[in-house]
Amino acid sequence: MRIVVMVSGSGTNLQSILDAVQADLLDVEIAAVGADKPCRGIERAADSGIENFVVSPSDHADRAAWNRALEEKIASYAPDYVIFAGFMRIVDADLVGRFEGRIVNTHPALLPSFPGAHGVRDALAHGVKITGVTVHVVDSGVDTGPILAQAAVPVLDGDDEEALHERIKAQERSLLVTTIKNLSGGAID
Numbered sequence: 296m297r298i299v300v301m302v303s304g305s306g307t308n309l310q311s312i313l314d315a316v317q318a319d320l321l322d323v324e325i326a327a328v329g330a331d332k333p334c335r336g337i338e339r340a341a342d343s344g345i346e347n348f349v350v351s352p353s354d355h356a357d358r359a360a361w362n363r364a365l366e367e368k369i370a371s372y373a374p375d376y377v378i379f380a381g382f383m384r385i386v387d388a389d390l391v392g393r394f395e396g397r398i399v400n401t402h403p404a405l406l407p408s409f410p411g412a413h414g415v416r417d418a419l420a421h422g423v424k425i426t427g428v429t430v431h432v433v434d435s436g437v438d439t440g441p442i443l444a445q446a447a448v449p450v451l452d453g454d455d456e457e458a459l460h461e462r463i464k465a466q467e468r469s470l471l472v473t474t475i476k477n478l479s480g481g482a483i484d
Contacts, residue, residue, distance in 0.1 A: 296479040297326045299374040301382035306336025308380035308401065311468035312475065313343050321472060323479050326372040329365075331384050352384075359387065366390040376478060379433065380471065383412075388435040398433035399478070401471055403463045405429060405445055410438035415460045424450050426459070428467040430474040444474045 302309050309328060315321035328340035328347045340347040350368050355361040365386065369377055370393065379400040391398060404414030406429040411417070418426040427447040434440035446466040450459060 296323045296375045297373060298323050298376045298378050298475070299326055299369050299372050300328045300340075300378045300380050301369075302328060302330050302334060302336030302340075302380055303332065303383040304334050304336060304381050306334065306339040306381065307464065308468055308471055309336050309339055311472050312378070312380065313339065313345075315472045315476075321476050321479070323475060326374055329368060331365075331382070336381065362387045362390050366393050369394070376475075378471070378475065385437065386433075391433055391435050396432055399443065399471075399474065400431055400433045400438075400440075401467050402429045402431065402438050403460060403467065405447065406431060406438055406442060414438075415463060416456050419450065419454065419456060419459065426450055426463065428463050428470055430470055444470050444477075446470045 352361045409417040432440040
């Protein structure tokens, strides 16, 4: 299975994928790693000898032009799946349609609860005792696509957003690798 991994930041989810591939725990070909800006995730790809690219919104006339450029760049690698591993941009319906059912994203909450950019903060504000992480298929909504996998993370007394998010991220890395493994073996439709 060929994947393109999209990142926006430190690339810790990407690193978990790279580590699993290197340890022969994940049988996928990482065709490329892309980003919306220069970031540590792109450096991790380069350090691993993986082709990488940046498609920056600021290099395009408008959001639609950026989406088309990103869509074409991703498509040039002919991926079976596109993995949004900490990719912090919302893409348009045309890009989603091009890879319909084949874009996988993570979200730091148990969807459908607390969608959007502030899932951890929102969970804390609502006083939940259990939150977690979701791996889901991207559709044209915000965090509304079909759920592939979830893992629960307890909210501990005294948790702040940073502490809780770190525990969620630990689960997220493992769950993402497991989900990709299941997709590559056909265990998830």
